Amino acid sequence: MSFYDYNKSINAPPPQPQQFVISSQSTPIQPSYMPLQPYQMNHDQAILQRIQELEAENKDLAEKCAAQKLRIQILEQKMFDFYTKYQQLPNVQNTMN
Known part of the structure; x- marks a missing residue:
């Protein structure tokens, strides 16, 4: 803070108190977390559903991987036999000697 800013803040008038008007017809204040709750539940359900989908996909890929490994072993054995x-x-x- 520069000297000018400090001097300006000292000489500034004091802040005025705020006036609040309360009417008898105002709506009751609801907590801010209330509207978010249904969204949060849907979001959590969507995340859980996606986790289940990924687990199923992972299981499917693991089975495909095991099948491919078996195919590779069979081909390696056939190549060795050949x-x-x-x-x-x-x-x-005769040509090797």
């Missing part, structure tokens, strides 16, 4: 049979062929043994 390679061992290929090496036993007489033409291949």
Whole structure:
């Protein structure tokens, strides 16, 4: 705060008290959290539903992953079997020496 601002705040007039008018026909004040409650419940339900959807999707992907791993193991075994049979062929043994 500069000296000018400080001097200005000292010489400022005191704040005036606020006037509140209360009428007999005013509506009762409701807490601010009341309108949010239905939204919050819907939001929580939506989050729980999304979690359940993701868990189901995760389970489905885990099953697909396990099936793919099994396919890979089968293909690796077939490749190994083919390679061992290929090496036993007489033409291949002659070229390897």
